[in-house]
Structures are given as C-alpha cells and as structure tokens.
Amino acid sequence: xxxxxxxxxxxxxxxxxxxxxxxxxxxxxxxxxxxxxxxxxxxxxxxxxxxxxxxxxxxxxxxxxxxxxxxxxxxxxxxxxxxxxxxxxxxxxxxxxxxxxxxxxxxxxxxxxxxxxxxxxxxxxxxxxxxxxxxxxxxxxxxxxxxxxxxxxxxxxxxxxxxxxxxxxxxxxxxxxxxxxxxxxxxxxxxxxxxxxxxxxxxxxxxxxxxxxxxxxxxxxxxxxxxxxxxxxxxxxxxxxxxxxxxxxxx
Amino acid sequence: xxxxxxxxxxxxxxxxxxxxxxxxxxxxxxxxxxxxxxxxxxxxxxxxxxxxxxxxxxxxxxxxxxxxxxxxxxxxxxxxxxxxxxxxxxxxxxxxxxxxxxxxxxxxxxxxxxxxxxxxxxxxxxxxxxxxxxxxxxxxxxxxxxxxxxxxxxxxxxxxxxxxxxxxxxxxxxxxxxxxxxxxxxxxxxxxxxxxxxxxxxxxxxxxxxxxxxxxxxxxxxxxxxxxxxxxxxxxxxxxxxxxxxxxxxxxxxxxxxxxxxxxxxxxxxxx
Numbered sequence: 001x002x003x004x005x006x007x008x009x010x011x012x013x014x015x016x017x018x019x020x021x022x023x024x025x026x027x028x029x030x031x032x033x034x035x036x037x038x039x040x041x042x043x044x045x046x047x048x049x050x051x052x053x054x055x056x057x058x059x060x061x062x063x064x065x066x067x068x069x070x071x072x073x074x075x076x077x078x079x080x081x082x083x084x085x086x087x088x089x090x091x092x093x094x095x096x097x098x099x100x101x102x103x104x105x106x107x108x109x110x111x112x113x114x115x116x117x118x119x120x121x122x123x124x125x126x127x128x129x130x131x132x133x134x135x136x137x138x139x140x141x142x143x144x145x146x147x148x149x150x151x152x153x154x155x156x157x158x159x160x161x162x163x164x165x166x167x168x169x170x171x172x173x174x175x176x177x178x179x180x181x182x183x184x185x186x187x188x189x190x191x192x193x194x195x196x197x198x199x200x201x202x203x204x205x206x207x208x209x210x211x212x213x214x215x216x217x218x219x220x221x222x223x224x225x226x227x228x229x230x231x232x233x234x235x236x237x238x239x240x241x242x243x244x245x246x247x248x249x250x251x
Numbered sequence: 252x253x254x255x256x257x258x259x260x261x262x263x264x265x266x267x268x269x270x271x272x273x274x275x276x277x278x279x280x281x282x283x284x285x286x287x288x289x290x291x292x293x294x295x296x297x298x299x300x301x302x303x304x305x306x307x308x309x310x311x312x313x314x315x316x317x318x319x320x321x322x323x324x325x326x327x328x329x330x331x332x333x334x335x336x337x338x339x340x341x342x343x344x345x346x347x348x349x350x351x352x353x354x355x356x357x358x359x360x361x362x363x364x365x366x367x368x369x370x371x372x373x374x375x376x377x378x379x380x381x382x383x384x385x386x387x388x389x390x391x392x393x394x395x396x397x398x399x400x401x402x403x404x405x406x407x408x409x410x411x412x413x414x415x416x417x418x419x420x421x422x423x424x425x426x427x428x429x430x431x432x433x434x435x436x437x438x439x440x441x442x443x444x445x446x447x448x449x450x451x452x453x454x455x456x457x458x459x460x461x462x463x464x465x466x467x468x469x470x471x472x473x474x475x476x477x478x479x480x481x482x483x484x485x486x487x488x489x490x491x492x493x494x495x496x497x498x499x500x501x502x503x504x505x506x507x508x509x510x511x512x513x514x515x516x517x518x519x520x521x522x523x
Contacts, residue, residue: 098391099381099388100387101383106376
C-alpha cells in the first residue's frame with residue numbers, strides 16, 4: 001500500500017500555508033460569482049464562460065441546490081466543486097435522517113468549511129481549490145442567509161459578497177451600492193454587480209433566486225436579458241441626467 | 252451504519268491511525284474476549300440473563316399541559332429485592348427526561364451519553380435539540396449495538412419548540428412516537444389504570460394523580476415493582492418533580508382500613 005501520510009500543506013518559515021494560498025490563486029482565476037441577501041430572498045449570480053457551440057449548456061449548471069432550502073455557487077476548480085457538493089448533499093440528507101430536521105444554512109456551511117479545512121491538515125491530499133457562496137433560508141426562523149467559505153476552511157456570513165475573477169471590483173461595487181432590498185431589486189443588484197466585470201447579456205450570466213416559498217429558481221435567459229436591458233436603460237438615463245444640467249426654472 | 256466506537260478507543264499511537272480519507276479502511280474495534288470453550292453460547296446466556304430483567308414499571312403520557320412521567324423505584328435480581336430506592340427517571344437536561352427499564356447501568360450510561368450529545372448539539376447549533384432529534388440519536392446508538400446484549404427500554408420525554416414530545420426507544424433499535432407509553436414488567440397493570448383514566452384535557456394535578464395511581468396499581472400486583480412512586484411533570488419551562496410517595500403508604504391512602512362488619516360475633520355467655 002502506498003504511503004499516504006506525508007503532508008503536502010506545511011507551514012512556511014513565516015507562517016504561511018502556501019498550498020492554501022495557491023488554492024486561493026486558483027479561486028481568483030475561476031469565474032466570477034456573486035451573492036446578495038435581500039429581506040425575503042437571496043440571489044446568486046455567476047459568470048458563464050461562453051459555451052462552445054456543441055456543448056449542452058444545461059449540463060454545466062454552476063448554481064446547484066444542496067437541499068430544498070439551500071443552494072451553492074462556487075468559483076475555482078469545478079471538479080473539486082463536484083466532490084464537495086456531493087458530500088454536502090449527503091450530509092444534508094444524513095442530518096435529516098438523524099435528527100428528523102432539515103439543516104440550517106450555518107450548519108451545512110460549517111460542514112463544508114470543516115471539510116475544506118480537513119484537506120489542509122491531512123497527509124497526501126491537497127486543499128480544495130474553490131470558494132463557495134452558500135445561500136438559503138433557516139428552516140425554523142425563515143431568515144435568509146448568505147455565507148462564504150474558502151480553501152482555508154474559514155467561513156462567515158455576508159450581506160453581499162463576490163468571489164472568483166475580479167471579485168475585488170465586484171465587492172467594491174457592492175460596498176458602495178448595497179442597501180436592504182427585496183424581490184426583484186435584489187436580483188437587479190446582483191446582476192449589476194456582475195455586469196461590472198462581465199460582458200453583458202443573458203448568454204454570459206447565470207442567475208438563480210432562492211425564496212422561502214419556491215426554493216431555488218434559475219432565471220431564464222430571456223428574463224436575465226430583460227433585467228440587463230432594464231439596468232442598461234437606467235444607466236443611460238442616469239448618465240443623461242448627470243450630463244444635462246437641471247432644467248432652468250420656468251418663470 | 253458506522254459503529255460508535257468512541258468508548259472502545261485504545262491508547263494506540265497516532266501513527267497508523269486510520270484516516271477517514273482512506274475510505275473503508277478503518278480498523279475494527281477490538282476488546283478482550285472471555286476465555287470460554289463456547290463463546291457464542293456464553294454470549295447467548297449473558298443476553299438471556301439480562302433480558303427478562305426489565306423488572307420495573309415506568310410510564311409517560313402527553314396531555315394538554317405537557318408530559319407526565321412516573322416510575323417506581325425497585326431493583327430486583329431474580330427474587331431478591333436489591334434496592335427500593337433506585338432513581339428510574341433520569342434527568343438528561345433541564346427540559347428532557349428519560350426513564351429507566353432494563354439494565355440499570357446501560358440506561359444510566361447511555362442517558363448520560365445522550366445528555367452530552369444534546370449539549371454538544373446546543374453548543375454547535377445555538378439551539379436546543381428537539382425531542383425527536385434526541386430520541387433519534389439514542390435510537391441510532393442502541394441500534395448500532397444491537398445483538399450485543401444491551402438491555403434498554405426507555406422513554407424520552409421533553410418539551411421543545413413543537414410542544415411536548417414523547418418517544419419510546421429500546422435496545423432492539425425500535426423507536427416509537429406516541430401519546431401514552433408504559434414500560435416494564437408492571438406495565439400491563441399500569442396500562443389498565445392509565446388507559447381507563449386518561450383524558451387529554453386534564454389538569455396537571457389530575458394527570459399527576461392518574462400517573463401516581465397507575466404506578467401504585469402496578470406495584471400492588473407486580474412483584475418486581477415497588478418502592479417509591481415518583482411523578483415528574485415536563486412543561487414549557489422544563490421538568491419538575493411533583494411527588495415521590497412510598498407505595499405502601501399510597502395503598503392505605505387509597506384503601507384505608509375500615510372496621511369490617513363481623514359475620515359471626517362471639518358473645519360472652521354469662522355462666523354456662
């Protein structure tokens with residue numbers, strides 16, 4: 001049997017775990033993903049690389065559900081994501097089986113983060129190369145939540161966050177423009193943030209909305225196009241308003 | 252089902268400890284086995300020795316105001332009464348109770364263990380565990396030890412967000428949700444009185460009296476039950492012990508000695 005006990009993730013002399021930092025690099029190269037929490041919904045959006053002509057785009061969904069009330073989007077190595085998502089889905093069901101209750105978003109986030117951390121402290125394995133955005137509704141209190149995990153295994157709750165390519169610009173945009181929203185407004189905010197870094201169009205963005213009543217709903221391309229058009233129109237109007245001085249008062 | 256081997260871990264060196272990542276390669280738990288010629292026979296005997304010993308009466312029922320839990324306090328070893336003051340209602344945490352029937356050590360240990368798990372759940376999830384969840388944790392543990400001679404017939408009673416909860420869990424791995432349960436050798440007698448007098452809309456006082464009387468009647472007829480009838484009430488603010496009455500005294504409360512009419516009286520005859 002081959003020896004699998006030699007650790008790959010070890011401390012550097014100045015206290016860094018380089019493998020984890022390299023994993024974060026991999027995340028930074030992954031597609032952009034954004035999550036925004038509203039008062040009655042949570043929205044996830046990811047950048048879609050333009051699909052190859054022959055590829056069936058529906059098989060490459062980037063926003064997945066872990067249970068009826070929890071969904072996940074990620075940035076980074078997609079194959080690692082698949083493994084992590086499968087383990088999380090099993091854990092969601094296992095929790096339902098052992099305590100006859102659905103998981104809370106915090107619990108499953110803690111589980112995923114714990115898994116990611118384990119792989120930074122075990123022999124013969126490398127860290128997962130992805131950061132996840134986990135959204136959902138607490139099954140007891142009905143409160144929407146958004147959490148983020150990263151390759152080091154840390155997690156925290158956010159009002160809005162972005163990960164992946166150009167996440168810094170998206171986060172800056174969100175910090176400037178975030179306000180408590182609900183319903184369609186939250187969707188718009190998420191798409192606005194994505195549009196900062198992605199070429200516009202329904203073809204390049206995938207958006208999903210999680211509500212308490214309907215669970216996860218993936219938005220159709222046409223819907224996304226319509227919202228993008230709305231945003232563009234608003235932007236144009238805003239520009240025009242800025243350029244044209246205020247109309248002189250009629251005397 | 253992964254066996255809960257946390258009680259069997261030896262002080263083995265960390266090197267060579269199985270990694271969860273190497274799927275399916277976990278080392279089997281090992282412990283000392285007695286030196287007998289026929290180990291299987293020995294094991295069967297051990298199980299048989301423990302099995303009939305659910306000499307006790309415990310009961311619990313849900314009513315309008317919450318859950319009432321009651322039990323006797325006699326421990327018997329065959330025909331010998333080893334104790335009249337056993338605590339058969341185990342306090343898992345301030346809002347959950349468990350009853351003991353079967354092996355005393357098994358019940359006590361696994362209830363304490365359940366208490367630990369409930370507390371850890373609270374700390375990890377920032378919310379109390381439900382009665383459903385707690386009973387399921389216990390049932391899963393008992394199921395994983397199925398066939399190994401554990402003898403536990405317990406009821407988990409508590410109050411959680413969904414209201415009062417009552418589950419029966421046993422060492423065969425069974426778990427039942429219900430409104431009324433009685434466990435032990437005295438349970439048929441207790442059921443008789445309990446089922447007869449039960450109404451959902453009882454007050455706490457009435458329910459306590461029903462529980463007390465049911466235990467008393469069971470101790471009256473069942474030799475393996477006796478001692479003190481303890482009655483606990485579980486309400487929205489947790490459990491509270493209501494009473495602990497000696498069943499001998501209860502007998503004379505229910506059936507006070509009346510001067511009975513004598514059929515034939517011996518009359519003093521003056522002279523002959």
